[in-house]
Amino acid sequence: MIAVNPGTQPLAYPCQDLLVPTDGSRGSELAVSEGVALANATGATLHILHVVETGSPGPDARSLLKEEELTNRADEIIADAIETAEAAVVNSIASKIEFGVPSKEIRNYIDTNEIDFAILGTHGKTDFSRYRMGGVSAKIVRTSPVPVMWVREPESSGG
Secondary structure: OEEOOOOOOOOOOOOOEEEEEOOOOHHHHHHHHHHHHHHHHHOOEEEEEEEEEOOOOOOOOOHHHHHHHHHHHHHHHHHHHHHHHHHOOOOOEEEEEEEEOHHHHHHHHHHHOOOOEEEEEEOOOOOHHHHHHHHHHHHHHHHOOOOEEEEEOOOOOOO
16 A cells, blocks of 8 residues: 655655665565565665664663664664565665664654655554554654555465
8 A cells, every 4th residue: 555645745656765664573574575676676776774762761770781682683674674685686775773763763764865755564453562563654654755655464364
């Protein structure tokens, strides 16, 4: 599905700079795959972004250890996405790890890097962390200055 907010620049095709924010989830992996396919089809630069959420309330004795774990995980997430893109022979890949509020950092990245299209993975609401990321996706879809495509893992038909 693609969302275009009122007042947004019209969808430019082919896009030149394509953003895929990733958190390492299955939904994000699907978004990376879609981003790779679109970058290959259009020759766009594929921008891969991971945001380490910061700003926990109050000091925490475990903060430094937690920050190191989060940074290591961020490095793994970005490396996996780059590996996917390189395996598909994407010509131009840019990657970045940011720290802050995910929706704000994604919006800042869009503005700063002249992104003209974004692809987001969304999740089911089966647990709190997936619900929360869905909230980030919803904020981006509602406020994005560029068209946003979101992808979701198909629900299983088993039951």
